[in-house]
């Protein structure tokens with residue numbers, strides 16, 4: 001079984017604040033993980049580390065076979081697809097959608113490298129395959145939030161990533177745009193050469209069944225991690241949130257959670 005990433009006793013301290021405490025976690029190729037945690041739990045910090053934007057203060061981190069401190073980070077980044085609101089803000093808003101998708105090949109903001117017509121055709125085909133044909137030729141700044149997220153996922157897929165990180169991808173989407181986007185994520189999970197998926201979300205109902213593993217993070221500590229059924233249930237989640245909750249099974253084998 002090929003390993004996608006592994007945290008061994010990883011801690012992160014910024015100034016006087018310890019943000020992550022002794023994280024032990026492994027993701028294998030056949031797994032898709034969702035990370036749940038309240039605001040400030042340390043989710044973004046974990047993702048930033050995996051993406052090579054931040055290093056552990058102590059401990060060992062291995063991502064796609066490379067151990068931090070001994071691996072080429074820019075090269076690592078080209079194997080990881082990254083979708084987040086922070087990335088949306090960094091993109092050049094006036095760029096054409098076609099070129100934003102293409103830039104995923106180079107893990108760059110904008111295009112500064114030589115590319116071929118075949119590269120551009122591939123970028124366009126990826127967006128078409130994701131249901132975004134009508135977005136081709138449009139300027140990124142005129143797109144809706146749902147359309148922007150679709151473009152970012154297509155951009156991430158352009159690099160044929162081994163790992164696709166989705167950091168709160170449904171933020172700002174209306175009910176129907178959210179379902180549409182989740183459907184696309186579900187399709188990626190079924191692709192033959194699919195990347196391992198890593199989703200951060202505040203809402204359990206966004207955890208499609210393809211997210212077969214779940215990690216619960218509270219104040220920088222892993223409270224529970226493991227198989228979906230063992231984690232996504234009322235008992236575990238009540239313990240995790242430390243508040244009374246009710247869970248509701250919703251269509252598509254998903255679970256919604258509400259405060260009681």
Ligand SMILES: Nc1ncnc2c1ncn2[C@@H]1O[C@H](COP(=O)(O)OP(=O)(O)OP(=O)(O)O)[C@@H](O)[C@H]1O
Pocket residue numbers: 014015017019037038039040041042043044045046
């Ligand atoms: N550079 C930094 N210096 C000091 N504290 C930091 C720094 N970066 C993050 N933190 C703190 O670390 C904690 C975890 O932050 P992080 O952004 O990882 O949480 P999160 O789980 O992603 O939260 P959210 O759901 O709100 O996005 C927060 O309390 C945050 O204020």
